[in-house]
Amino acid sequence: xxxxxxxxxxxxxCSVAVFVDGQYQQRHxxxxxxxxxxxxxxxxxxxxxGDLRAHGIxxxxxxxxxxxxTGLRIAASAVQGLAYASGLPxxxxxxxxxxxxxxxxxxxxxxxxTVLSTIDARINEVYGAVYxxxxxxxxxxxxxxxxAPADIPxxxxxxxxxxxxxxxxxxxxxxxxRAVLQSSVKQLLPEARDLVPLALEKLRCGDIxxxxxxxxxxxxxxxxxxxxxxxxxxx
Amino acid sequence: xxxxxxxxxxxxxxxxLYDMARGLLADALxxxxxxxxxxxxxxxxxxSRDHVRKVLPLLEQVLAEAGCTxxxxxxxxxxxxxxxxxxxxxxxxxxxxxxxxxxxxxxGVHHMEGHLLAPMLEDEHPQxxxxxxLVSGGHTQLVRVDGIGQYRMLGESLDDAAGEAxxxxxxxxxxxxPGGPHIARMAQRGDPARFDFPRPMVNRPGLDFSFSGLKxxxxxxxxxxxxxxxxxxxxxxxxxxxFEDAVVATLVIKCRRAxxxxxxxxxxxxxxxxANLRLRSALERALDKEGARxxxxxxxxxxxxxxxxxxxGAQRLQAGQVDDEQTRVxxxxxxxxxxxxxxxxxx
Ligand SMILES: Nc1ncnc2c1ncn2[C@@H]1O[C@H](COP(=O)(O)OP(=O)(O)OP(=O)(O)O)[C@@H](O)[C@H]1O
Ligand SMILES: [Mg+2]
Numbered sequence: 001x002x003x004x005x006x007x008x009x010x011x012x013x014c015s016v017a018v019f020v021d022g023q024y025q026q027r028h029x030x031x032x033x034x035x036x037x038x039x040x041x042x043x044x045x046x047x048x049x050g051d052l053r054a055h056g057i058x059x060x061x062x063x064x065x066x067x068x069x070t071g072l073r074i075a076a077s078a079v080q081g082l083a084y085a086s087g088l089p090x091x092x093x094x095x096x097x098x099x100x101x102x103x104x105x106x107x108x109x110x111x112x113x114t115v116l117s118t119i120d121a122r123i124n125e126v127y128g129a130v131y132x133x134x135x136x137x138x139x140x141x142x143x144x145x146x147x148a149p150a151d152i153p154x155x156x157x158x159x160x161x162x163x164x165x166x167x168x169x170x171x172x173x174x175x176x177x178r179a180v181l182q183s184s185v186k187q188l189l190p191e192a193r194d195l196v197p198l199a200l201e202k203l204r205c206g207d208i209x210x211x212x213x214x215x216x217x218x219x220x221x222x223x224x225x226x227x228x229x230x231x232x233x234x235x
Numbered sequence: 236x237x238x239x240x241x242x243x244x245x246x247x248x249x250x251x252l253y254d255m256a257r258g259l260l261a262d263a264l265x266x267x268x269x270x271x272x273x274x275x276x277x278x279x280x281x282x283s284r285d286h287v288r289k290v291l292p293l294l295e296q297v298l299a300e301a302g303c304t305x306x307x308x309x310x311x312x313x314x315x316x317x318x319x320x321x322x323x324x325x326x327x328x329x330x331x332x333x334x335x336x337x338x339x340x341x342x343g344v345h346h347m348e349g350h351l352l353a354p355m356l357e358d359e360h361p362q363x364x365x366x367x368x369l370v371s372g373g374h375t376q377l378v379r380v381d382g383i384g385q386y387r388m389l390g391e392s393l394d395d396a397a398g399e400a401x402x403x404x405x406x407x408x409x410x411x412x413p414g415g416p417h418i419a420r421m422a423q424r425g426d427p428a429r430f431d432f433p434r435p436m437v438n439r440p441g442l443d444f445s446f447s448g449l450k451x452x453x454x455x456x457x458x459x460x461x462x463x464x465x466x467x468x469x470x471x472x473x474x475x476x477x478f479e480d481a482v483v484a485t486l487v488i489k490c491r492r493a494x495x496x497x498x499x500x501x502x503x504x505x506x507x508x509x510a511n512l513r514l515r516s517a518l519e520r521a522l523d524k525e526g527a528r529x530x531x532x533x534x535x536x537x538x539x540x541x542x543x544x545x546x547x548g549a550q551r552l553q554a555g556q557v558d559d560e561q562t563r564v565x566x567x568x569x570x571x572x573x574x575x576x577x578x579x580x581x582x
Contacts, residue, residue: 036328040331040335070324073287073321074324076287078328078329081329084336085335226274228273
């Protein structure tokens with residue numbers, strides 16, 4: 001089976017996994033704002049050298065977001081460099097999808113469920129997307145969005161399970177969402193090993209990236225900075 | 236020994252290849268000025284987002300330009316600070332990933348050391364020891380340099396940096412960011428006799444600078460012109476000239492004082508403001524009288540660039556210095572904390 005190196009740093013978790021010969025090895029640490037410091041130490045604990053091909057790695061999967069902007073750039077920059085140096089393909093996987101896969105593996109949701117995956121977006125907003133499962137793999141149904149908790153635009157859900165740290169805003173979710181919620185798991189962060197099944201499927205479909213195509217998917221694209229024209233000053 | 240240098244500390248993405256034997260082989264730069272101009276200054280998040288897009292294409296460009304393959308690269312240097320933390324992290328992470336993937340050493344370089352050593356890229360370059368005037372967007376420093384990593388701070392700005400003062404004055408005159416080059420252009424048509432701006436701190440002993448008073452003086456002069464009539468094109472040129480003359484005169488006086496104090500005859504100027512032609516010629520004239528000489532980088536290596544990082548990194552990597560396991564970016568990083576270059580590997 002294809003060997004994968006996986007990196008997920010969109011949340012407070014800095015998570016790295018290696019999947020070779022059907023075996024998983026993972027380093028997963030919740031270390032807010034220390035991802036860049038720790039990432040290469042974790043990689044070196046899992047792989048004796050950066051010669052990825054020599055260690056059976058054939059593709060590099062990464063959580064492309066949404067999440068912490070800095071975290072996304074750490075994963076993207078690391079994967080750009082590793083893919084460039086090794087000549088291996090990269091595979092982008094949504095961090096929201098990865099998290100749904102983590103919840104499934106832990107039995108927090110089931111493969112028949114429809115899942116609202118959330119990540120705290122700070123400044124009182126959440127990232128969210130809705131997934132169902134096909135053959136045990138998260139498949140995107142709606143989203144992803146960045147919105148105020150009260151404005152999560154979920155449509156026509158009969159039944160939902162919510163996961164992720166965006167659930168800390170649960171009491172502010174729209175009434176239509178709360179009415180169909182079966183459960184919620186607030187204490188959950190995406191783990192790198194759960195990128196692997198999704199990445200294998202993408203590889204099978206040829207959905208791969210060259211190093212320069214490796215980029216964060218921010219979802220939130222507006223910034224709070226004001227242009228000179230909005231500052232009421234001449235430019 | 237071929238070293239790749241990555242610079243992503245602020246609003247330019249710079250990538251270069253420097254070879255210890257052959258010199259600078261290639262460098263490429265992408266300036267984000269057009270992205271930030273409508274905000275009147277650098278927006279950190281936009282800067283970081285653009286570095287992630289640009290740095291790898293620039294790497295491919297320099298390799299093609301130099302006719303090198305990645306396998307020939309012996310080490311990677313990146314700007315570890317000072318600068319914008321998110322922007323620094325992009326270059327640092329990419330550098331570490333490339334180096335680990337290639338199995339070569341990697342080293343975080345001090346951005347201001349890069350600026351300081353940029354004149355070394357020229358054929359005719361200075362010899363240690365010398366006094367360096369670092370004048371950029373974020374720094375105004377006089378440093379005694381006895382060798383790479385042997386720095387003693389002689390004086391620095393107590394408030395705004397010289398480049399920052401240029402940028403703020405430009406904003407007052409309705410000129411776009413970054414304002415230094417625009418002020419310099421307008422000043423050419425200015426009447427040097429019309430306004431007499433104060434020369435801050437020159438009557439006080441010591442080698443520190445202060446530019447905030449000059450900023451206020453500029454603002455007041457603009458207001459006075461506005462009161463008399465509209466701010467005319469000639470007013471703006473005259474103010475630009477008076478402002479530039481005042482900054483240049485201050486810098487010249489302090490440089491001369493620093494050389495005398497240290498009993499040295501070599502001055503190096505570097506950083507964005509060292510591109511200023513009036514500053515260069517005024518320093519040349521003043522130092523000529525002292526029997527001293529001034530060195531500066533080529534215009535394109537005055538502002539941020541990858542070449543200076545590749546050069547500084549190459550010197551230190553050659554001496555055996557490498558990063559430890561943790562990646563550390565240092566948004567603030569006093570240059571005096573840098574270790575000296577190992578004598579064995581000194582250039
Ligand atoms: N011809 C010029 N005359 C005066 N100032 C100039 C000129 N050209 C550039 N500058 C100024 O140089 C500064 C940019 O220099 P540089 O890129 O070295 O600074 P920085 O990287 O932003 O700051 P630092 O290096 O301190 O972190 C700007 O403030 C700009 O206005
Ligand atoms: Mg600079």
